[in-house]
Amino acid sequence: MILTVTLNTSIDKAYIINSFEVGKVQRVEEVFATAGGKGLNVARVVKSLGEDVIATGFVGGYSGEFIKSELDKEGIKHDFVEVDGETRTCINIINKTTGVQTELLEPGPLLNMIYQEKFKDKYISLLDRCDVVTISGSMPKGISDNFYAELIKLAKDRDKKVILDTSGKYLKEGLKARPTVIKPNRYEAEDIYGKKIKDEKDIIALMKTFIGDGIEMAAITLGVEGGYVATKDDVYRYIPPEVKVKNAVGSGDAMTAGLAVGINKGYGEVETIRFAVAISAANAMTEATGLVYKKDVNDLLDDVIINKLE
Ligand SMILES: Nc1ncnc2c1ncn2[C@@H]1O[C@H](COP(=O)(O)OP(=O)(O)OP(=O)(O)O)[C@@H](O)[C@H]1O
Numbered sequence: 414m415i416l417t418v419t420l421n422t423s424i425d426k427a428y429i430i431n432s433f434e435v436g437k438v439q440r441v442e443e444v445f446a447t448a449g450g451k452g453l454n455v456a457r458v459v460k461s462l463g464e465d466v467i468a469t470g471f472v473g474g475y476s477g478e479f480i481k482s483e484l485d486k487e488g489i490k491h492d493f494v495e496v497d498g499e500t501r502t503c504i505n506i507i508n509k510t511t512g513v514q515t516e517l518l519e520p521g522p523l524l525n526m527i528y529q530e531k532f533k534d535k536y537i538s539l540l541d542r543c544d545v546v547t548i549s550g551s552m553p554k555g556i557s558d559n560f561y562a563e564l565i566k567l568a569k570d571r572d573k574k575v576i577l578d579t580s581g582k583y584l585k586e587g588l589k590a591r592p593t594v595i596k597p598n599r600y601e602a603e604d605i606y607g608k609k610i611k612d613e614k615d616i617i618a619l620m621k622t623f624i625g626d627g628i629e630m631a632a633i634t635l636g637v638e639g640g641y642v643a644t645k646d647d648v649y650r651y652i653p654p655e656v657k658v659k660n661a662v663g664s665g666d667a668m669t670a671g672l673a674v675g676i677n678k679g680y681g682e683v684e685t686i687r688f689a690v691a692i693s694a695a696n697a698m699t700e701a702t703g704l705v706y707k708k709d710v711n712d713l714l715d716d717v718i719i720n721k722l723e
């Protein structure tokens with residue numbers, strides 16, 4: 414079983430607009446609202462691949478009710494800590510003409526520390542039921558910056574594999590607890606690195622630092638250009654298949670889902686990377702955020718390019 418942690422859940426709204434212009438009143442042509450925040454995208458993708466998953470985190474208010482009812486409709490098991498305050502909404506404006514996407518991410522509610530302790534108790538009991546944990550996204554205000562490190566340690570002490578997909582201070586703090594897998598995108602990696610990544614050499618050097626620090630698998634993702642993956646002995650460059658892009662937001666989450674499933678099923682590293690990359694590309698083919706169809710994934714698998722660099 415895979416456990417997905419989403420502390421800052423969100424109603425993700427994808428607004429499809431023919432030609433979006435800043436500073437003008439515009440009507441939205443189509444709206445897709447999903448139960449989101451990175452970890453819930455992971456849960457949805459894991460479920461659509463036919464694997465067993467349970468989603469946890471914080472939910473609150475009417476938006477929290479929406480999220481639970483969407484997960485129920487999708488048949489995704491969940492066990493959240495209910496909080497005072499309203500779960501956030503994140504908006505992704507998709508300009509249909511240019512394909513350019515603009516994301517507006519709310520910060521989420523301010524939480525009392527009591528909820529952090531409540532969550533820890535729930536998390537420890539859920540860990541008994543799972544083998545792989547994914548921890549994704551930002552945290553609501555009021556939660557300690559090192560909370561992910563605490564969650565990672567609790568999981569690793571129980572021999573669970575942990576994938577951490579977050580950014581900024583949450584990633585910096587989380588790294589200290591040595592998650593099994595990390596997968597920052599270029600910007601998140603530059604933030605850790607403290608400077609711009611210039612070339613492949615920089616990427617490989619950074620991934621090797623992560624591996625040297627005790628991370629088992631480190632990926633750095635570059636959107637449509639694919640990315641790199643390093644393990645203790647190997648370094649790979651991967652290129653996703655070319656797809657007709659509708660909405661690439663959540664492709665990183667789809668990739669996390671693929672890595673979690675691959676690890677849970679005991680796939681080899683190349684097989685796991687191939688699977689995760691096909692899933693990430695399949696996400697870009699659908700309009701809703703964090704949605705893949707298994708058939709697309711199967712069709713894309715053979716077209717993922719993976720080159721072993723070292
Ligand atoms: N347009 C695209 N076409 C095909 N594959 C894509 C596209 N965009 C992203 N991907 C796949 O998804 C992976 C992760 O993408 P990206 O680097 O954008 O991650 P991310 O920033 O974590 O994404 P998000 O936060 O939106 O989930 C890429 O390495 C690639 O395999």
Ligand SMILES: O=P(O)(O)OC[C@@]1(O)O[C@H](CO)[C@@H](O)[C@@H]1O
Pocket residue numbers: 421423425449450451454503504516518549550551552580662663664665666702
């Ligand atoms: O604010 P966070 O938690 O870092 O990111 C939130 C978010 O942008 O991530 C997902 C895409 O990966 C969206 O579902 C969601 O809106």
